[in-house]
Amino acid sequence: MAELTIAFVDLTGSVSVFETLGNERATQAVTKLTQWIGSVGIDNGGKVVKMLGDGVLLSFANNRMAVETMIQIHQEHAQRVAQWPSRLKLMMQIGMARGQVVQVDGDCFGDAVNVASRLSDLAGPEQILATDTVIRKLGVRHGVRSRSLGPMRIKGRAEPCEVFRIEWQSEMLSEFLTLPADLHALNTSTESVYGGIELGWLDTSQSFSLTDLPVKIGRVPEADFVVNDPRVSRLHASIDIRSGNYVLEDISSYGTWVRFTGADNPISLRRQECLLHSDGEIALGAPFTDFSGPNVTFKLVDGQMVLGRGGPL
Numbered sequence: 263m264a265e266l267t268i269a270f271v272d273l274t275g276s277v278s279v280f281e282t283l284g285n286e287r288a289t290q291a292v293t294k295l296t297q298w299i300g301s302v303g304i305d306n307g308g309k310v311v312k313m314l315g316d317g318v319l320l321s322f323a324n325n326r327m328a329v330e331t332m333i334q335i336h337q338e339h340a341q342r343v344a345q346w347p348s349r350l351k352l353m354m355q356i357g358m359a360r361g362q363v364v365q366v367d368g369d370c371f372g373d374a375v376n377v378a379s380r381l382s383d384l385a386g387p388e389q390i391l392a393t394d395t396v397i398r399k400l401g402v403r404h405g406v407r408s409r410s411l412g413p414m415r416i417k418g419r420a421e422p423c424e425v426f427r428i429e430w431q432s433e434m435l436s437e438f439l440t441l442p443a444d445l446h447a448l449n450t451s452t453e454s455v456y457g458g459i460e461l462g463w464l465d466t467s468q469s470f471s472l473t474d475l476p477v478k479i480g481r482v483p484e485a486d487f488v489v490n491d492p493r494v495s496r497l498h499a500s501i502d503i504r505s506g507n508y509v510l511e512d513i514s515s516y517g518t519w520v521r522f523t524g525a526d527n528p529i530s531l532r533r534q535e536c537l538l539h540s541d542g543e544i545a546l547g548a549p550f551t552d553f554s555g556p557n558v559t560f561k562l563v564d565g566q567m568v569l570g571r572g573g574p575l
Contacts, residue, residue, distance in 0.1 A: 266321045267328035267360040267396060268374045269308075270382040271299050271335065273316040278349045283472070284506015287457075292316050295352055299335055306331040311370050316352075317382070321370055325360055325399040329406055332356050332390050333430040340388065340431075346473045357381025358392040358428075360399055373419070380416045381425065394424040459501060459508060459538075460561040461487045469563070476502035479546070479558065491556040493547030501538070501560075508562060510544065511535035519545035538562065 273292060280288040296318050300310040303320040307327050311319040322328035336354060343351050359381065361374035381391040397408055407429040413422040458471040461479070468487055470477050477486040480497040489498070495514035502509050512518040512531035521528040522542035528550055529536050541561045548555030 263362045263364055263372075264323070265361065266323060266363045266370070266374065267325045267358060267399070268311075268363065268370065268378040269303075269320045269322070269328055269332055270357045270378040271296075271318045271320070271332070272355050272357075272382045274353045274355055274387045275351050276316050279352055281505065282349050282503060287506050291352065295339075299354075302335055302338075303331055306334070311368070319370070319375070319378075321363065325396060326401070326404060328358065329392070329396065329400060329404075329428065332358065333406070333428065336388065336390065336430040347475075350473055353387040355382055355385035355387055356390040357383070357385055358390065358396050360393065360395040376418050377416055377423070380418070384414070384425075390428040390430055392426050392428055394426065397426050457563045460563055462559040462561075463487075463489050463556065470501075472503055476500050479544075487558070489546055489556050489558060491547070494556055495547070498546050499544065508538040509535050510538050514547065516547040517549075518547075519549050521545070521550055 273295065276288070276292060279291060282288075283291065292315075296313055296316065299318045300313070300320070303310060303318070303322075306322075307324055308320045308322040308331060311321050320328075322331070336356070339354060343353075357378040357380065359374040359377035361372060361377075363370045363372040363374055377393060381393070385391045391411075392408070397406075400406055408426040409429065411425045411427055414425045415422045458469060458474070459477070460467065460469045461477075462468075470486070474486070477500065478497050479485060479487045479489060479499045479501070481488070481490060481492075481494040482496045485497060493516060495516065498512075498514040499518050500511045500513055502511070510518070510520060510531070512533055512535070518531045519528045520531065520536055520538070520542060522540050525542070528545070530549070538560065542559075543550070544558045544560060546556050546558065550557070
């Protein structure tokens with residue numbers, strides 16, 4: 263047996279992500295995120311006990327490092343998803359406990375494992391709940407802010423235990439726990455959620471990730487992609503993603519036409535929508551037979567989720 267700190271990190275919000283991205287893309291997103299959580303734990307001296315679908319079970323011999331790692335994970339992930347639409351946000355709820363743990367064939371068993379799992383279930387999104395043993399083991403002058411929630415009865419335990427909520431938000435932490443920007447700064451300029459769409463018109467080209475959708479195409483500056491032509495409505499068309507499929511919707515006065523690369527016959531839309539299943543062109547306000555009409559090219563992009571530390575996982 264060994265005395266370890268157990269951390270159970272569980273993802274929340276996956277239902278909305280699966281509905282938006284579809285099974286394949288959403289599974290990739292969840293997998294990449296759990297892999298990143300595991301890699302941060304390993305980098306800080308922990309071990310990945312096992313991956314549990316949308317959860318990660320980690321163990322740490324060093325209690326203080328376990329707490330600081332969970333704070334780091336929350337801080338970095340919160341910064342990453344701050345600008346993402348709510349329907350694509352995968353948040354975390356974390357439970358922590360310390361105690362004697364039996365390790366068998368790479369797995370862990372014991373009261374600390376059970377309690378960490380239960381506290382993860384009890385935690386709200388973006389919360390870290392920890393037992394009193396975790397807080398006491400931090401020692402003096404540790405710089406971690408926490409608040410006692412009082413004794414709690416936890417399923418499977420005869421006696422209640424005192425539970426603390428660890429305050430991980432940067433403004434609540436002492437300077438001691440401030441992470442160096444050069445080590446953990448997020449590369450937000452290249453961050454995307456598994457692809458997006460590129461639009462082009464004349465000499466203008468613009469890329470949109472899934473976190474930017476829905477994208478409005480129109481004549482006015484308020485549009486996300488501006489096509490300055492009198493035949494284009496103020497807001498002419500919208501591109502969104504549903505169940506993992508890109509959907510173009512005509513919201514114009516004069517109609518929209520879609521032609522896929524390699525296809526002869528365009529699709530005509532009048533207040534209707536169609537799936538963008540491959541690359542192609544969009545004619546706005548005038549059909550493709552009008553060679554003077556404004557045509558927007560589109561390209562579907564398979565991307566990678568960049569999870570900080572200099573590159574994609």
